[in-house]
Amino acid sequence: MNSSRNRALEAWMKEHGYSSNSLAEAVNSAVGDLTGRFGGLDGSSIRDWKAGRVRWPKSATRVALEKVTGLPATALGFVPRGRAPSSTLAPPPEDPVERRRFLAAGTAVVAAAAAPACTPPHRVGTSDVHRLQRRFEEIVVSDHKHGGRPGIERKATALADEALALQNSGSASQRVRAYVYGCAAAFRSSAMWAAIDGRRYNDAFRHMREAQALAELAADPAIKFRIWSHAGTLYRHVGHPAEALAANDVARNVLVTRRDPMFACLGHARQAACHAATGDATAVRRALGRAEDALDRADPGLARPAWMAAVFNGAELASLALAAYLRLGNFEQAEACAHHSLALLQPHMQRDRALNTARLAHAQLGQADIEPAVATAMSIPAGIAAHHPRIAAALSDFGVKLRITAPSSALTHAWHEYSRTCGTTIT
Known part of the structure; x- marks a missing residue:
């Protein structure tokens, strides 16, 4: 055979x-x-x-x-x-x-x-790379606006294939070929993130393996950091905190974190979220402190990839601190981080704004502030709540906790009616 x-x-x-x-x-x-x-x-x-x-x-x-x-x-x-x-x-x-x-x-x-x-023979050059990079920036903008929709995942996958096909379309310098592999890895990492965000975890693992292989061919430390950092998030979401910490350690040891403290900031912040999954409050505080120190050291004028946009002004750090403190049950600190993140998020980052608003509602409910919690949850646009799996899950969990906390409250009844009239799965 x-x-x-x-x-x-x-x-x-x-x-x-x-x-x-x-x-x-x-x-x-x-x-x-x-x-x-x-x-x-x-x-x-x-x-x-x-x-x-x-x-x-x-x-x-x-x-x-x-x-x-x-x-x-x-x-x-x-x-x-x-x-x-x-x-x-x-x-x-x-x-x-x-x-x-x-x-x-x-x-x-x-x-x-x-x-x-x-x-006629084609010469792959920097103009091809720039075209792919522009398409990647479009994917990042779509992700910030819409989150993990299957269409974003499919588009990113198709663009990764387009980049790989470009490698076979003609001659190129070694430097250009490395850049093209980097573009393919970037698209695959976006497909991976869309699958994570949409809670399609089997697809996310498949994209992760492809992205990791492409990143090695590209020898691009920034995209390697992104892929391994997302791997940590993936393992955290599927309930494997030890693997999450290990994957994030790989990201934090990529050379780019020593060259640019902004990457180190993101690595430490995501490590805090991983530690929260283990219930280690001391490790969470230590990781967040290191993230804040790194952010203070970072040069805001350096050119960085488009997907780092929320890290520049501390919005991503505040968002990950919110997730960590909420997981630990430190609701007062979580609420403070939620308000801070919502003030820093850029207007087009609709997915992050809705998700952090849902987390804010959880933090308020955890402090028995039922009226502001329900008002906060109802402020999330119904279209976003219905079409984004992570936000829908967060609001569904909010409804369950609300009924446990105040089963006979008129506010609980109002939330139930609101959810039903929205036609969503957040009841």
């Missing part, structure tokens, strides 16, 4: 940094470009290719693969039906009926993909 393995495909994937899942997604995207319908491959499909169980993919899939790799299928170790492996030195003639059918579906784009020799 091993003699039938597709060694050529395995070698190409290893050389270009593709896993089975990432190649499946890239080919699916190319199928969508060619036919208008996203492909249906997954990681197991690619593993079947590598194992030699599929010797000759279907026409649409095959041309899409050639588009992604820039190579004919025979050069990737595939063998046409009816041919022995030894006869693959020269590409065989295409089946005419199958070829005509696919050309009709894909129109001129397919013809271009099937005849790459007619396309």
